[in-house]
Amino acid sequence: MQFQGEVGITQPLIAEVAAGLRVHAPAAALAALFDGRPTIVVDSRLPETVALDGAGARLCHAHFLADGVMLRLGPAHDGDTGPIVLAHPPGAVIAIVAQTPLGARRLAAWWRDHGLEPPTVIVAESGLAALPELLAVALDDAAAATRRVCEQEQRIVALRMEVEQLRGSVAALLQAAAGRTPPEAEIRMDLAVDEAAVPLRLAAGAEARLFQPGMPTAGIARLSLHLAEAANAGLSVRLIGAETDRVLCAWRVPAADLQAGWLHLETPEPVSGRPQTLLISVQAEGEAGEVALSAAAERPGEPALAVATLPIGACLVQPLHMAWEDWYGEAAPRVPRLAPAQMLAAARLDGPGDLDAGSRERRTLTLPAAWETTRLLLGPLPDHCAALRCDLRLGSGIMEARLALGDGAAATEWRPLSPDETRPFSLPAGDAAPEVALELRGVGPAVLDVLAPVLFANAVTGGVAPEAAGAVEPPAPPIVQARPLRALEEAYPREQWPEAPPSGTEAVTGLDGKAHYAEVVLDARQDEPSGRLIDLRLTGLASRGERWREVKFKFGVSGTKVVLEFRRAPSWPRVFEAWPGTESDEYGDKFFLVLDEEVVHGLDRVAPGRDAALVAVLAGIMPRLVAEILTEEDAGAFAEAAGRLAERLGAEG
Secondary structure: OOOOOOOOOOOOOOOOOOOOOOEEEEHHHHHHHOOOOOEEEEEOOOOOHHHHOOOOOEEEEEEEEOOEEEEEOOOOOOOOOOEEEOOOOOOOEEEEEEOOHHHHHHHHHHHHHOOOOOOEEEEOOOHHHHHHHHHHHHHHHHHHHHHHHHHHHHHHHHHHHHHHHHHHHHHHHHHHHOOOOOOOOEEEEEEOEOOOOOOEEEEOOOOOEEEOOOOEOOOEEEEEEEEOOOOOOEEEEEEEEOOOOEEEEEEEEOHHHOOOEEEEEEOOOOOOOOOOEEEEEEEEEOOOOEEEEOEEOOOOOOEOEEEEEOOOOOOOOOOOOEOHHHHHHOOOOOOEEEOOHHHHHOOEEEOOOEEOOOOOOEEEEEEOOOOOEEEEEOOOOOOOEEEEEEEEEEEEEEEEEEEEEOOOOEEOOOEEOOEOOEEEEEEEOOOOOOOEEEEEEEEEEEEEEEEOOEEEEOOOOOOOOOOOOOOOOOOOOOEEEOOOHHHHOOOOOOOOOOOOOOOHHHHHHOOOOOOEOOEEEEEEEEEEOOEEEEEEEEEEEEEOOEEEEEEEEEEEEEOOEEEEEEEEOOOOOOOOOOOOOOEEEOOEEEEEEEEEOOEEEOHHHOOOOHHHHHHHHHHHHHHHHHHHHOOHHHHOHHHHHHHHHHHHHOOOO
């Protein structure tokens, strides 16, 4: 029977959940829950969740229990294995839909507690009312997914450029190792000096000037600039790819090396990657002074210059005046790079142990037999560092380690080290360049190799550093209030009373103030050991100024319980202005009004006014309905239950 057990009694909403929220799911549903498919999490008490079926994502019902939240993708089964506490939230959750924000907001914060962006919380009176806001959230998610795809495509392009550059570097290395002389550079552009023109003077402290020679960047091996006179300020020169705004090469030349005549600047290797439009940036550096560049004869207002190219991978050069920090700092963000050599070279021990001089790649720490804890303080982090990774290899001994920043406010977990196994330790970092420490604990003699740290930079072109990915706290879950259905629908259809009393067959809906109906039909009847149920349909119901064209409901008896059941489904006429139900099944939303002894469960959810009047009218006429549709022999318990219901709730008038 549908009203068997604690029918109509809903679980209380947990307004405040402990900080350590426990979220469970059936063990058999874990694979489906974490398969990455779009999911809408709905409060199990939300009415009309059937309206969200087919909305482009599957439904996951959240049951708020005393010991936490249970996530279910479908109804419970007798064969379900025990629930499992989830260690982290599932992905691809579009939104959480609930009638109140209290429990749903805490559930959404579960994602933020695990460092993920929380899903949007949609507060709606029903699943149907949540559809407009859910559509907006889904469109926003689709747009964000499209942007992420574009970003990934750009990263793939950047990765391919890095691969091409690596291939060129390997070829150049083989050339140098074999002692082969590189081919002669080809002059691709030569802008002669105009001796009569006024030089282009760059004042120290002024903004950089940008020129476009009109050639691609592929294969550039040397840039030559002509100085009209000796300079008394430094000169910064950069080669930039116009399409990506990426610095391809950079030099800083001190004033002492800026003499009149041609200045030749070599690249570390011929510029590789996708050909771009070349931009040349020049800027005078220092507190005072200037740099005078000779003007080009063919292009007034531009400097005289020459550009030479070589095939990709033709040579490998350690050029003079190369600004390596600019070149790497302007490279694609979030690409892993080795940390500065000073970071490992400047490491010092704070505790027992012996640290060798080591090399660029590693340093070895030897610990005595009598030790318990020690700290290895590494050199400072460079600017614009989003995260770092430090690899440890235990040669012998028993040891645990963790990576920490500053005073230990941010640190990894303590992890055991296994002999002859390299164990990585990763941690987000900020721009404040905090102190980095490796904290160790163990017993007995031990030997540990500390490998050169790897950094993940967040620098972008122009020197603007985006926020570090791991250092930014995810935002609070956004909460969207859906408009109620009454604001979206037309006015509720009401019957208009005629100016004159009806006559003939319509006299049953008279205006005498008592409840009347045109017809009652018995649609179905069920008799089971657990209870008895009749399915009734009324037409033309009227009482005390209110009128209902058609009313369908179920009247049942189960032990001492008397039940009125209403449903909201396509085959059921709408009777309530404000739907009071909180339960649903595969047939739609349902609402139970249960009289148990002298207590009426569910009555507090019925809206005052027209809805409350309907309940009172039905309760009042139930004895008449039972007597009309059932024989005296069949009535039995139905007649007694109808009398109890009428006495407790009825309003016959």
